[in-house]
Amino acid sequence: MSTTFFSRYHHRISYQVILLGTIGLLASTALVIADLLTREEIALRQAEDFRATLEQVLPPEIHDNQPQDERHLLLLKDGSTLPIYRARLDGRVSGVAFQVRGRGYAGPIEILMGVDASGQLLGVRVLRHTETPGLGDKIEVARDPWVLTFNGLSLGKPPLSAWAVKKDGGQFDQFTGATITPRAVVQAVRDGLILFQNHQADMLQRAAEED
Amino acid sequence: MFSTLLADYRQLMRDGLWDNNVVMAQMLALCPLLAVTTSATNGLGMGLASTAVLIASNLLISSLRHLISPDVRIPVFVLLIAMLVTLVDLFMNAWLYELHKALGLFIPLIVTNCAILARAESFASRQPVHRAFMDGVAMGIGFTLILVLLGAVREIPGSGTLFADARLLLGEGFAWMELTLIEDYRGFLLMILPPGAFLAMGFILAGKRVLDQRRQAAHSASAA
Amino acid sequence: MDVTPVVSGPHTHIGNNVSKDMYWVLAALTPVTLYGIYLFGWPALNLLLIILLAVVAFEALSLRIAGKPLRPTLLDGSALLTGLILALSLPPWAPWWVGVIGAAFAIVVGKHVFGGLGQNLFNPAMLARVVLLISFPLEMTTWVMPQPLFSADAPGFWEGLAITFGMATIPDAITSATVLDQAQAAVLHGAAVSEGIAGHYSPLSGLLGYQAGSMGETSALLLLLGGALLLFKRVIRWEIPLAMLGALAMMSLVFMWLDPQRHAGPGFHLLSGGVMLVAFFIATDPVTSPSSRLGRILFGAGCGVLDYIIRIWGNYPEGIAFAVLLMNALTPLIDHYVRPRIYGRTQRGMPLPDKVAPPDRKPKAPPQRPLYKKRSKKP
Amino acid sequence: MYAFLRTLVGLGGHSHGFRGGVHPQARKHQTAPRAIEPLPLPQRLYLPVQQHIGAPAEPVVEVGQKVAKGALIAKGQAGVSASVHASTSGTIIDIAPFTAPHPSGLSIQTVVLEADGEDRWLEQPEPINPFILEPAEIARRVAQAGIVGMGGATFPSAIKLHLGLKQPIDTLIINGSECEPYLSCDDRLMRERSHEVVSGVRILLHTVRATRAVIAVEDNKPEAFAALSAACEALDVPVIQPVKLPTRYPMGSEKHMVRTLTGREIPAGKLGADIGVMVHNVGTAYAVHQAVIHGRPLVSRIVTVGGGAVQRPANLEVPIGTLVEDLLNFCGGLRVLPARLLMGGPMMGQVMPHARVPIIKGSNGVIALSQEEIIPAQNSPCIHCARCVDACPCGLMPLEMSARIQHDDLEGAVGYGLFDCIACGACSYVCPAHIPLVHYFNHAKGELNAQKLQAKRNEEIKKLAQQRQQRLEAEARAKAELAKARKAARAKMAPPKPQETKEETR
Amino acid sequence: MIEAIITLTTLGMLLGLLLGIAAKRFKVEKDPLVEEIEALLPGSNCGQCGLAGCAIGAQAIVDGKAPITLCPPGGKALVRQLADKLKVDVDMSSLADKPPAFARVREEHCIGCTRCFKVCPTDAIIGAPKQIHSVLLNACNGCGSCAEVCPTSCVEIDPVKPTLGTWCWPKPVSAEHSSR
Structure with missing residues (x-):
C-alpha cells in the first residue's frame, strides 16, 4: 500500500x-x-477590446487605418508623456484619441476621448471608474446616454465658462443626486481639450513628419 | 454496496447545500461573497469559478494525500490552490473574456477563499478521491447557491433587475434569464453598496437559523 | 401578618419610569413639530402621520416575531419617539414610501435586530436617516422653502395628499437648497462662503427656522426651548449638548480665524442643519451614549468635531447623522475605558495608598493588584 | 493625558463631599417629634447568639437557669465576635433555633428568656473614672459589654478600638447623620440623652487618643445639633465638636462620612484606622458610656417604629430580644396590612419574613410600609440612562455590573468593582427601569462567596483524597513486602530449589 | 519561463527544508494542559462524571470529549476555574449546581460491615467492624460511592441545608430581564 x-x-x-x-x-x-x-x-482579446473602445471615440468613417497600431508617446510641456492614438484618412491625421483622468467621488475616473483635427470632440467614453453604482455610474454609456452629449462640442462651443455642470453655472446636466461625478467628467474633458489645443501641432503635424 | 454509496453521496450533498454550508454554517469565504454579489449574475460567475477550483483542488489533494507529509501540508495546499486559481484566471481571460472583465478583479481572490483551503485541510486530505470529488461538487454548489441568492436579494431591490447581463456569462442563449422586474426603477442603493451585503447576509443567516429551529422543533415533536 | 416577598432594598423609589422619560421628550418636541407642520403644510403632516403609523406597525410586528408581549412596549412611547425624530429629520415633502422604508429600518434593523429597547448600538432614527440618504439621494435632498399653512402658495389638503403619495411633482420654483448646500457650493466654486449664504441665511432666520430644511431642524429657538425643558426635568443631562455645541463652535471659530473665505462662523454652524435637534434630542439618547460623565463629554465633543469635519471636507453638506452614528459605534469603547473613579481607588483601579499612617507603624501591605484586568467581555 | 482631561472638565476635585448620592424623601416627621418611650417588659425575650458580624457567641447558660439582668448568656469567641447578655431578669426556658431577623427566614440558635417581671440588675460595680483607665482596659470593658456598631453594621466595637490602639488615629468621627428615611432613633437619642452621648464620645476619644472628635449631624436635625452643642458646652470638652453636614443619602456610610469631613478616602480593602480616622455611631457612644461609667452591658436600644401601616409610630427603648410583634402591638397594631415589613430604613433595611423575629443589637427601626409607600416596580429593559452611575456614591457603574451578573459573568462584575459596592441602594432608587440592581449585587456577592468556600473545600477534600491514595499505596507496599518476607521464610523451610532461592534473596 | 520554474522549485525546496527542521525542533511531546487541568480537578476519582478517574476526565476535557461542567463535586467554582484556564465562555445559569450534599449513616440500619469506608475516596467515614459508622462532615464531598455499596441502604446522601452563613440571595427573576 x-x-x-x-x-x-x-x-x-x-x-x-x-x-x-x-x-x-x-x-x-x-x-x-x-x-x-x-x-x-x-x-x-485585449487588442480587440481596445479596438472596440477606440472605435467608439474615433468613428470608422474618419479613418482607414488601425488607430490602435498608431500609438505614439506625446511629450507634454511639463515633461511627462501621454500615449495617443492617431486616426488617418488617406494618410492625413484626421483625429486623435487619448486618455484623461478625472477626480471622481470614490476615486479616479479614466476617460478616453477622441478629438478630430479641428478640435471637435468625436466621442467620450469612460474606461474605468469606481463611482457609486446606480448613482455615479450613469457616466457609463451602457447605462445612460449622458456622455454622448459631448459629441461635436469643442472649446469654443460652448464657451469655456460654460464648460461646467449646471449647478456650477455651466451648461451640462448633472444627474439628480450626484454632482461630483459629472463635474469630474466635464472638467476632465475640458482639460483634455485644452491639452489638445496646447499640443495641437504635436498631435497632428509632427506626427505626420515622423512617418 | 451501490445504495450505501448513494446514501453517502446524498449525505455529502445535504452537508454542502445546507447543514454544513460553506457560508451559512462554516461562515467562510465571506470576502468574495460580500464583494461580488452586487448582482445574481456576478454571484453565479464567481460561484462557478470557485466551484471549478474547489473540485479540482479537492481531486488533486485527495489523490496526493498519501504523498503529502503533515508537516508541510499547508504550503503544499496553498501552492496547489494558487496554481489552480491562476489556471482558471488564465483560461477565463482567454476564452471567457467578457466575464473575465466583469469578475477579473475577484478571480485572484479565490486564492484567499478560505473555504477551499478549509475543505482541503479538513476533508480532501483525509478522504478517498471519489468522496473528495463529491464534497467539492456539493460544497461548490452550496457556495454558488448562496452567492446567487445573495446576489438576487441585493439585485432586486438594488437595481430592480434579476440576472442582468447573464448573457455575458452564459452566452446569448441565456438572454431570457435577464429580467427587469421594475421598469424605470431608481434603485434602493443601499443594497448594492457594501453595507447592503452585510445586511442581506445577516437576514439570510437569520432565516436559516429560523428554518433550522423549526425543523428541529418539528423533529423533536415527532420523536416525542 | 404574612410573609413578605424576599426582595433586596431599597424599598422606596424616586418614582420615575422609562415611559415617563419618553413622553417628556415627546412633549419637548411638540412645539417644534407643530411649527414644522405650520411651516411646511399638509405634506409634512401627512408624512408625520404615515411615519408614526408605520413605526407602531413595525414595532408590533417585530414584537410579535420576537414573541414578546405587545402592550407594555408599544405603550412606552419609545417607538413613537423614534418615529417622531425620524419624521423631523426628513425633507418635509418626501413621498410616503420614504417614510415607511425609514420607519422599517429604524424599528426593525435599528432596534429589534439588536434585541429591542435598550440593546441597540445605533440611534434608530439616525440609522434610518443615513440609510435613506444613501439609498434615495434624490428624495432626501429635495428641500422646499417654507410654505406656511393657509398662505397663498401653500398646497391645499388634496394637493398635499398628491405630493405625499407621489401623484404630483414638487414644482421647481419652490424647491430650494439648504443653507448648508449653499455654503458648500460656494466654497466649491471658490467663492467666499459669506457670498454663498447671503440672502439665504441670517441669524434670525436660523433661530426662527424660516428656511429650507427638514421639519424639525429649522427652528433653533424652539429646539432650544425643548432642550431646556428636558434639562430642567433632568430627562437629559447637560454634558452632551454642551460638549457638542461647544466643540462645533470651537471648530468653526478656529477655522474661520484661519481662513474666513472658506469657513463660516460658529453662529452659522450652530443654527443651521440638524445641530440643535441632534444636540438635545438625538445625541442624548441614553441607549446609545456613554454612561460616565466624562464619557458623555467626549461623546458630545466627538459628535461636534465630526459634524464639522464632514460638513467642510465631506461630500455631504450636512454630516450630523454620520457623526452621531460614528460616535454611537464608539460608545461601548468609551464606556469600557472611561469609567468614574471608584471610591478608595485610583483611576486605574488600584487601591489608594494610605497616606496618613507613618511608614514605621504601617502593617506590611499585601501586594496590590488592579481591580480589573482590562478584559472586554461584553454580553 | 487622562488626568489632564479630568482637570480640564473639572471632575478632579471633590475635595470635600462625595460624588453621587440621592435625596430620598426623609419622611421623618412621623416619629421625629416623638420622645423615647420605654417599652413595657415583654413576657419572653429571644436572644440570638449572633447579633453581630463575625463568629456566633457560645451559650454559657443552661435551660432552667435563673439569670439577672445584664448577666452573660453567651460568650463571644476569639477573633471577631461579641457577647450576649440577659436583657432582663428571669429564667432560661429554651436554647433552640428560632427565626432570625433576616430576609431568608432561616433560624439561628437562640436563647429564650422568660422574664420574671422584676427586671433586677446584676450587682453593679461602683462607677469609676474612666480617664484613669488604660485604653486597653476600656476596650476590654467595651468587649465585655457586648457592644457592637449600633448604626446597623453591628461590627464589634471593641475590635475597632483595638485597631485604633495599634494605629494612630487623629480624628474620631461620631456618626449621627441618620440619613435613612423614616428613622429618628439616633435623632431622639442625641436630643434627649446628649450628655450621655458626649460622655461616651469623650471615653472613646480617650481610648483611641485622637486629637479631636466630631459629631456629625445632618442639617435636617437642628434640635439634635443644638442639644449636642449644649452638652459639649456643659461638659466643657472643646475637642468634641458637633458638625452640620448637608442632608444627602448615604451620608451615614462610613466611607462617605470620612470623605465629607476630612477629604480623605479610605483605600479599597482598608479600614478607617489605616488613614487615621475612626467612625462610631452615636448609639455606640451612648452604649460605651453605659458600659464604662455604669458597668452595664448592652441590653437595650432605641428603635423607631414607623411606616404608613403602623397605627401610632413611636421611638421606643426596647430590651434586646423583644419580638417585633410586641413593638407593633405596643404601637397600637397595624392600621392596614403592610406591603413590606422592614427592619432598618427603607433604603438598606431588610425585609422580615414575619413579625415573630427578635429585635437585636443592630435593629434601628421597624418599618411597616403600606402599599402606597412602595412605588410598584414597572420593569422595563435597561436603557443605559446611567442615572445609576450618576447616583452611585462609590463611583461604580451599576448598569454594567448588573448586565454581567444577569448573564452570570460574576467575574466581569467584580472587574467593575462589585466588592467596592456598599449596597446603599442609591442606584436602584433612581433606576427608571426599576431593575433590582442591589438584589443583583447581593446575589453575586453571595454566589461568589459560596464559590470561594466551595473551592476551598474542594482543595481540602483533594488533600484528603491524596492522603488516602498515599495510605493505600503504603499499605499495598507493606503487604507486598510482608508477602515477600513470608515467601522467603517459607522458601527457607522448604526443600531448596537453589536457583530460585538465589534470585529471591538477592 | 525557465526562471519561473526554477525559482518556484527552489523556493519550494527551501521552504520544505525550513519547515522540516522546524517540525523536528518544536515538537511538542505531551500536552501540558492535561496536567494543569488534572491539578484543578478534585482528584478523588469518585467517578461521578462517568469516567474512570480525574486524570481521564482531564484528558477528556482537553480533547473536547467532555464538557467542563462534568464534575459535580467541583461545583460552579471548578467550572469557573476551568473556563478561565481554557479561555471559554460558559453559561453558568444553565448549570443547575447540584446542591452540596453529605452522606449520613442511618444508625438503626448500620451493621458495621466497613464496606462504605473502604470505598470512601476521602476517608470521611470512620468506624470499625461491627461498629456503627459515622461520617466526618468536613471531609465528605457527597460523591455517593458509599451509598452504592451499602448492603442495607443505610447511607443516605442529604443535601446540605442552607444556614444564615451560607444562604445567599437568589438571582432576581423578572420576565423582562430574563428574556434573553
Whole structure:
C-alpha cells in the first residue's frame, strides 16, 4: 500500500524538501504551459477590446487605418508623456484619441476621448471608474446616454465658462443626486481639450513628419 | 454496496447545500461573497469559478494525500490552490473574456477563499478521491447557491433587475434569464453598496437559523 | 401578618419610569413639530402621520416575531419617539414610501435586530436617516422653502395628499437648497462662503427656522426651548449638548480665524442643519451614549468635531447623522475605558495608598493588584 | 493625558463631599417629634447568639437557669465576635433555633428568656473614672459589654478600638447623620440623652487618643445639633465638636462620612484606622458610656417604629430580644396590612419574613410600609440612562455590573468593582427601569462567596483524597513486602530449589 | 519561463527544508494542559462524571470529549476555574449546581460491615467492624460511592441545608430581564 510506503519517510527533512520542490516544479510547469497556451488568445482579446473602445471615440468613417497600431508617446510641456492614438484618412491625421483622468467621488475616473483635427470632440467614453453604482455610474454609456452629449462640442462651443455642470453655472446636466461625478467628467474633458489645443501641432503635424 | 454509496453521496450533498454550508454554517469565504454579489449574475460567475477550483483542488489533494507529509501540508495546499486559481484566471481571460472583465478583479481572490483551503485541510486530505470529488461538487454548489441568492436579494431591490447581463456569462442563449422586474426603477442603493451585503447576509443567516429551529422543533415533536 | 416577598432594598423609589422619560421628550418636541407642520403644510403632516403609523406597525410586528408581549412596549412611547425624530429629520415633502422604508429600518434593523429597547448600538432614527440618504439621494435632498399653512402658495389638503403619495411633482420654483448646500457650493466654486449664504441665511432666520430644511431642524429657538425643558426635568443631562455645541463652535471659530473665505462662523454652524435637534434630542439618547460623565463629554465633543469635519471636507453638506452614528459605534469603547473613579481607588483601579499612617507603624501591605484586568467581555 | 482631561472638565476635585448620592424623601416627621418611650417588659425575650458580624457567641447558660439582668448568656469567641447578655431578669426556658431577623427566614440558635417581671440588675460595680483607665482596659470593658456598631453594621466595637490602639488615629468621627428615611432613633437619642452621648464620645476619644472628635449631624436635625452643642458646652470638652453636614443619602456610610469631613478616602480593602480616622455611631457612644461609667452591658436600644401601616409610630427603648410583634402591638397594631415589613430604613433595611423575629443589637427601626409607600416596580429593559452611575456614591457603574451578573459573568462584575459596592441602594432608587440592581449585587456577592468556600473545600477534600491514595499505596507496599518476607521464610523451610532461592534473596 | 520554474522549485525546496527542521525542533511531546487541568480537578476519582478517574476526565476535557461542567463535586467554582484556564465562555445559569450534599449513616440500619469506608475516596467515614459508622462532615464531598455499596441502604446522601452563613440571595427573576 502506498500509505505505508510513503508515510515511513514523512518525517525526514529530505522528504519535505523533495515534496515541496516537486510540487513547486509541477505547479510552475503547469502555469508555464497554460501561459503559453493562452498568451496569444489573451493578447488578441485585449487588442480587440481596445479596438472596440477606440472605435467608439474615433468613428470608422474618419479613418482607414488601425488607430490602435498608431500609438505614439506625446511629450507634454511639463515633461511627462501621454500615449495617443492617431486616426488617418488617406494618410492625413484626421483625429486623435487619448486618455484623461478625472477626480471622481470614490476615486479616479479614466476617460478616453477622441478629438478630430479641428478640435471637435468625436466621442467620450469612460474606461474605468469606481463611482457609486446606480448613482455615479450613469457616466457609463451602457447605462445612460449622458456622455454622448459631448459629441461635436469643442472649446469654443460652448464657451469655456460654460464648460461646467449646471449647478456650477455651466451648461451640462448633472444627474439628480450626484454632482461630483459629472463635474469630474466635464472638467476632465475640458482639460483634455485644452491639452489638445496646447499640443495641437504635436498631435497632428509632427506626427505626420515622423512617418 | 451501490445504495450505501448513494446514501453517502446524498449525505455529502445535504452537508454542502445546507447543514454544513460553506457560508451559512462554516461562515467562510465571506470576502468574495460580500464583494461580488452586487448582482445574481456576478454571484453565479464567481460561484462557478470557485466551484471549478474547489473540485479540482479537492481531486488533486485527495489523490496526493498519501504523498503529502503533515508537516508541510499547508504550503503544499496553498501552492496547489494558487496554481489552480491562476489556471482558471488564465483560461477565463482567454476564452471567457467578457466575464473575465466583469469578475477579473475577484478571480485572484479565490486564492484567499478560505473555504477551499478549509475543505482541503479538513476533508480532501483525509478522504478517498471519489468522496473528495463529491464534497467539492456539493460544497461548490452550496457556495454558488448562496452567492446567487445573495446576489438576487441585493439585485432586486438594488437595481430592480434579476440576472442582468447573464448573457455575458452564459452566452446569448441565456438572454431570457435577464429580467427587469421594475421598469424605470431608481434603485434602493443601499443594497448594492457594501453595507447592503452585510445586511442581506445577516437576514439570510437569520432565516436559516429560523428554518433550522423549526425543523428541529418539528423533529423533536415527532420523536416525542 | 404574612410573609413578605424576599426582595433586596431599597424599598422606596424616586418614582420615575422609562415611559415617563419618553413622553417628556415627546412633549419637548411638540412645539417644534407643530411649527414644522405650520411651516411646511399638509405634506409634512401627512408624512408625520404615515411615519408614526408605520413605526407602531413595525414595532408590533417585530414584537410579535420576537414573541414578546405587545402592550407594555408599544405603550412606552419609545417607538413613537423614534418615529417622531425620524419624521423631523426628513425633507418635509418626501413621498410616503420614504417614510415607511425609514420607519422599517429604524424599528426593525435599528432596534429589534439588536434585541429591542435598550440593546441597540445605533440611534434608530439616525440609522434610518443615513440609510435613506444613501439609498434615495434624490428624495432626501429635495428641500422646499417654507410654505406656511393657509398662505397663498401653500398646497391645499388634496394637493398635499398628491405630493405625499407621489401623484404630483414638487414644482421647481419652490424647491430650494439648504443653507448648508449653499455654503458648500460656494466654497466649491471658490467663492467666499459669506457670498454663498447671503440672502439665504441670517441669524434670525436660523433661530426662527424660516428656511429650507427638514421639519424639525429649522427652528433653533424652539429646539432650544425643548432642550431646556428636558434639562430642567433632568430627562437629559447637560454634558452632551454642551460638549457638542461647544466643540462645533470651537471648530468653526478656529477655522474661520484661519481662513474666513472658506469657513463660516460658529453662529452659522450652530443654527443651521440638524445641530440643535441632534444636540438635545438625538445625541442624548441614553441607549446609545456613554454612561460616565466624562464619557458623555467626549461623546458630545466627538459628535461636534465630526459634524464639522464632514460638513467642510465631506461630500455631504450636512454630516450630523454620520457623526452621531460614528460616535454611537464608539460608545461601548468609551464606556469600557472611561469609567468614574471608584471610591478608595485610583483611576486605574488600584487601591489608594494610605497616606496618613507613618511608614514605621504601617502593617506590611499585601501586594496590590488592579481591580480589573482590562478584559472586554461584553454580553 | 487622562488626568489632564479630568482637570480640564473639572471632575478632579471633590475635595470635600462625595460624588453621587440621592435625596430620598426623609419622611421623618412621623416619629421625629416623638420622645423615647420605654417599652413595657415583654413576657419572653429571644436572644440570638449572633447579633453581630463575625463568629456566633457560645451559650454559657443552661435551660432552667435563673439569670439577672445584664448577666452573660453567651460568650463571644476569639477573633471577631461579641457577647450576649440577659436583657432582663428571669429564667432560661429554651436554647433552640428560632427565626432570625433576616430576609431568608432561616433560624439561628437562640436563647429564650422568660422574664420574671422584676427586671433586677446584676450587682453593679461602683462607677469609676474612666480617664484613669488604660485604653486597653476600656476596650476590654467595651468587649465585655457586648457592644457592637449600633448604626446597623453591628461590627464589634471593641475590635475597632483595638485597631485604633495599634494605629494612630487623629480624628474620631461620631456618626449621627441618620440619613435613612423614616428613622429618628439616633435623632431622639442625641436630643434627649446628649450628655450621655458626649460622655461616651469623650471615653472613646480617650481610648483611641485622637486629637479631636466630631459629631456629625445632618442639617435636617437642628434640635439634635443644638442639644449636642449644649452638652459639649456643659461638659466643657472643646475637642468634641458637633458638625452640620448637608442632608444627602448615604451620608451615614462610613466611607462617605470620612470623605465629607476630612477629604480623605479610605483605600479599597482598608479600614478607617489605616488613614487615621475612626467612625462610631452615636448609639455606640451612648452604649460605651453605659458600659464604662455604669458597668452595664448592652441590653437595650432605641428603635423607631414607623411606616404608613403602623397605627401610632413611636421611638421606643426596647430590651434586646423583644419580638417585633410586641413593638407593633405596643404601637397600637397595624392600621392596614403592610406591603413590606422592614427592619432598618427603607433604603438598606431588610425585609422580615414575619413579625415573630427578635429585635437585636443592630435593629434601628421597624418599618411597616403600606402599599402606597412602595412605588410598584414597572420593569422595563435597561436603557443605559446611567442615572445609576450618576447616583452611585462609590463611583461604580451599576448598569454594567448588573448586565454581567444577569448573564452570570460574576467575574466581569467584580472587574467593575462589585466588592467596592456598599449596597446603599442609591442606584436602584433612581433606576427608571426599576431593575433590582442591589438584589443583583447581593446575589453575586453571595454566589461568589459560596464559590470561594466551595473551592476551598474542594482543595481540602483533594488533600484528603491524596492522603488516602498515599495510605493505600503504603499499605499495598507493606503487604507486598510482608508477602515477600513470608515467601522467603517459607522458601527457607522448604526443600531448596537453589536457583530460585538465589534470585529471591538477592 | 525557465526562471519561473526554477525559482518556484527552489523556493519550494527551501521552504520544505525550513519547515522540516522546524517540525523536528518544536515538537511538542505531551500536552501540558492535561496536567494543569488534572491539578484543578478534585482528584478523588469518585467517578461521578462517568469516567474512570480525574486524570481521564482531564484528558477528556482537553480533547473536547467532555464538557467542563462534568464534575459535580467541583461545583460552579471548578467550572469557573476551568473556563478561565481554557479561555471559554460558559453559561453558568444553565448549570443547575447540584446542591452540596453529605452522606449520613442511618444508625438503626448500620451493621458495621466497613464496606462504605473502604470505598470512601476521602476517608470521611470512620468506624470499625461491627461498629456503627459515622461520617466526618468536613471531609465528605457527597460523591455517593458509599451509598452504592451499602448492603442495607443505610447511607443516605442529604443535601446540605442552607444556614444564615451560607444562604445567599437568589438571582432576581423578572420576565423582562430574563428574556434573553
